[in-house]
Amino acid sequence: MRKIEHIGIAVKNLEASNLLFEKLFGAPAYKMEEVESEGVKTSFFMNGPNKIELLEATNPDSPIAKFLEKKGEGIHHIAFDVEDIVAEIKRLQSSGFTVLNEVPKKGADNKLVAFLHPKGTNGVLVELCQEIK
Numbered sequence: 001m002r003k004i005e006h007i008g009i010a011v012k013n014l015e016a017s018n019l020l021f022e023k024l025f026g027a028p029a030y031k032m033e034e035v036e037s038e039g040v041k042t043s044f045f046m047n048g049p050n051k052i053e054l055l056e057a058t059n060p061d062s063p064i065a066k067f068l069e070k071k072g073e074g075i076h077h078i079a080f081d082v083e084d085i086v087a088e089i090k091r092l093q094s095s096g097f098t099v100l101n102e103v104p105k106k107g108a109d110n111k112l113v114a115f116l117h118p119k120g121t122n123g124v125l126v127e128l129c130q131e132i133k
């Protein structure tokens with residue numbers, strides 16, 4: 001794992017949160033994208049080298065909907081940039097981590113992604129991201 005690729009924040013209303021984070025960073029989101037498979041619509045902000053991903057649920061079964069119900073708005077996950085997501089999944093599995101999707105799936109912002117169960121990472125949902133070249 002290299003650097004933090006993005007921090008994911010669960011929000012109730014993406015439009016309202018886009019305005020809030022635009023005020024916070026002094027710049028608008030650079031990308032908005034829906035990821036149907038995850039039941040989310042997202043927006044991305046860059047603040048210097050830091051990327052923030054805002055996520056709103058698009059259906060009640062979405063992980064974001066469940067998270068909001070249980071915990072309310074807030075930091076949802078930390079995503080790390082990886083060189084080779086398949087090798088990283090294997091490494092993490094052999095180190096005892098629970099990988100929620102053994103086969104990497106298409107994420108937002110042109111990435112292949114996988115997630116580790118937060119129960120095995122001190123309560124932090126970890127996402128692995130590999131740039132699709």
Ligand SMILES: CC[C@H](C(=O)O)C(=O)SCCNC(=O)CCNC(=O)[C@H](O)C(C)(C)COP(=O)(O)OP(=O)(O)OC[C@H]1O[C@@H](n2cnc3c(N)ncnc32)[C@H](O)[C@@H]1OP(=O)(O)O
Nearest residue numbers: 008035038063066067076100107108113115118123124125
């Ligand atoms: C892919 C597009 C985009 C990208 O960057 O490209 C994204 O980031 S999409 C992000 C949304 N997708 C996901 O989060 C996929 C991975 N998540 C899951 O598979 C589930 O959300 C899972 C397994 C983490 C939890 O699902 P479950 O149905 O088990 O929900 P529960 O509410 O029963 O949770 C069980 C247990 O885990 C705790 N939990 C849930 N979510 C989180 C979280 N984000 N961070 C920390 N802990 C979390 C929850 O509180 C429960 O703990 P308990 O002690 O039993 O209350």
Ligand SMILES: [Co+2]
Nearest residue numbers: 008053079127
């Ligand atoms: Co993410």
